[in-house]
Amino acid sequence: SIEEKPQEPKSNYAVVGLYFYPNEITGIAKGIKPSARGELEITTVNQCFVEDKSLKLKILGRGFAWLDTGTHDSLSDASIFVEVIEKRQGLKIACLEAIAYRKGWITKERIQEIACAMRKNQYGQYLLKVTKEEK
Numbered sequence: 001s002i003e004e005k006p007q008e009p010k011s012n013y014a015v016v017g018l019y020f021y022p023n024e025i026t027g028i029a030k031g032i033k034p035s036a037r038g039e040l041e042i043t044t045v046n047q048c049f050v051e052d053k054s055l056k057l058k059i060l061g062r063g064f065a066w067l068d069t070g071t072h073d074s075l076s077d078a079s080i081f082v083e084v085i086e087k088r089q090g091l092k093i094a095c096l097e098a099i100a101y102r103k104g105w106i107t108k109e110r111i112q113e114i115a116c117a118m119r120k121n122q123y124g125q126y127l128l129k130v131t132k133e134e135k
Contacts, residue, residue, distance in 0.1 A: 002050060004043040015046060016066040098130045
């Protein structure tokens with residue numbers, strides 16, 4: 001089962017908010033009612049998929065971090081976390097062009113073309129650095 005913000009969680013797992021839904025999601029979402037907190041909860045939608053045994057989940061292992069960004073303070077905390085990781089490790093978090101290049105989805109020439117358009121900023125310089133790595 002999935003519970004919305006339980007006082008005493010049954011496990012150490014959390015549904016952290018990366019969802020991919022089939023088209024029937026619109027009908028399900030239209031049918032949900034506000035929770036005791038007076039809000040429409042995504043947990044209610046997800047629970048529908050649990051009940052019809054169509055929910056698929058992926059447990060994210062070490063190296064993944066869930067960052068709550070629901071308040072100004074938590075958004076600021078997440079921003080600082082990302083900044084520290086990127087500076088200390090010399091890597092960009094979720095750099096889509098670098099991911100696509102490393103996975104072989106775009107060519108070296110294509111990432112260089114993208115990088116050249118931004119070569120005067122930090123992001124473009126990072127992309128150029130990625131093209132010099134051994135794959």
